[in-house]
Amino acid sequence: MSSTRICETPDESTACANAGPAKNPNTPATIKPMPQPPDDQPMRPDPTPDGDPERIPNAHEIPATLREIVEHKRREVEERKSQISMTELEAMVAQAEPPRNFFRAVTRHPPGVHTSVIAEIKRRSPSAGLIRPEYEGDGFKPETIARQYLDAGASAISCLTDEKFFGGHLSFIERIKDAVPLPVLRKDFIIDPWQLWESRAHGADAVLLIAECLNESDLIDMLILAQQLQLTTLLEVHAMDNLLRVRPHVGFPHPGYALLGINNRDLESMTTDLNHTLRLVDMVEDRTILVSESGIKTPDDLARLRTHGVRIALVGEHLMRHEHPGTALKALLKPTIGPID
Numbered sequence: 001m002s003s004t005r006i007c008e009t010p011d012e013s014t015a016c017a018n019a020g021p022a023k024n025p026n027t028p029a030t031i032k033p034m035p036q037p038p039d040d041q042p043m044r045p046d047p048t049p050d051g052d053p054e055r056i057p058n059a060h061e062i063p064a065t066l067r068e069i070v071e072h073k074r075r076e077v078e079e080r081k082s083q084i085s086m087t088e089l090e091a092m093v094a095q096a097e098p099p100r101n102f103f104r105a106v107t108r109h110p111p112g113v114h115t116s117v118i119a120e121i122k123r124r125s126p127s128a129g130l131i132r133p134e135y136e137g138d139g140f141k142p143e144t145i146a147r148q149y150l151d152a153g154a155s156a157i158s159c160l161t162d163e164k165f166f167g168g169h170l171s172f173i174e175r176i177k178d179a180v181p182l183p184v185l186r187k188d189f190i191i192d193p194w195q196l197w198e199s200r201a202h203g204a205d206a207v208l209l210i211a212e213c214l215n216e217s218d219l220i221d222m223l224i225l226a227q228q229l230q231l232t233t234l235l236e237v238h239a240m241d242n243l244l245r246v247r248p249h250v251g252f253p254h255p256g257y258a259l260l261g262i263n264n265r266d267l268e269s270m271t272t273d274l275n276h277t278l279r280l281v282d283m284v285e286d287r288t289i290l291v292s293e294s295g296i297k298t299p300d301d302l303a304r305l306r307t308h309g310v311r312i313a314l315v316g317e318h319l320m321r322h323e324h325p326g327t328a329l330k331a332l333l334k335p336t337i338g339p340i341d
Helices: 064-083 086-095 102-107 142-152 171-179 193-201 216-228 240-249 275-283 299-307 325-336
Strands: 116-121 156-160 184-187 206-210 232-237 258-263 290-293 312-315
Touching: 064 193, 086 193, 102 116, 102 156, 102 258, 116 142, 116 325, 142 156, 142 171, 142 325, 156 171, 171 184, 193 206, 193 216, 206 216, 216 232, 216 240, 232 240, 240 258, 240 275, 258 275, 275 299, 299 312, 299 325
Parallel strands: 116 156, 116 312, 156 184, 184 206, 206 232, 232 258, 258 290, 290 312
Antiparallel strands: none
């Protein structure tokens, strides 16, 4: 097994020093609240020049597949809320282990490692169906795949937890974290702050926030709460207008917690195009936090991204289609380890 440093918990020395009482009354005592701004400094950012901050993505702007998933997710969240109270979630969070630092794990590249890969664990997808026949039922063992990813050099792990469309489960996160020291991203459709508490309670170190699913007001609230819960956020966009809309909020209210992801998959056509990241990359000032997602299959793909300053990649289906996902990751990463000519 390769030697892998256990990730530290998020650095709170700046964000939480001398913090006053949290505005959120539900913040448990074990989670240090974020510092409050001066009276003349608004907690929420000013409206962006790119549009109304309260703008809700219109139904026609959301791809049909994503709209179907979100509509189901709303019903699912309401059902889950009826099964576990907020008080119970708070108690679970209060007793949970501190999160591993996902942000640091993927943005601080060890010597000789030039691309950080967030290796994904998923059983199925709406476009591909069941990815491999042996992933049916009890044949799917996320902890085994996680160990393979650890040995192959993954910097972090992404885990699908949506049950209906991706065959995931929240329990996968705990199984993975019991097996490996890598930080874990909960990849799901987060549309309600309640899900952030749920994510933290079940051991997630980071969460995915999809810009196409959230209006600006909800997005800002999510970013604030995620930091209070010490969760890294991967803020994902596909469309250029959504990149412009959310770009000012990456790193709000404090830097060191948020990553910006560009999804190369078009959810209308379900096709992937690595050039999508390259077309949008010049619109991102800080590329050290930029993650290219989907459509990455070869070492040359990683090299192309690096030439444009993108050194974090999320790779999923390409690895999961392989009989041994860790072997596929090792082949993807091997040419990127060592000195660059």
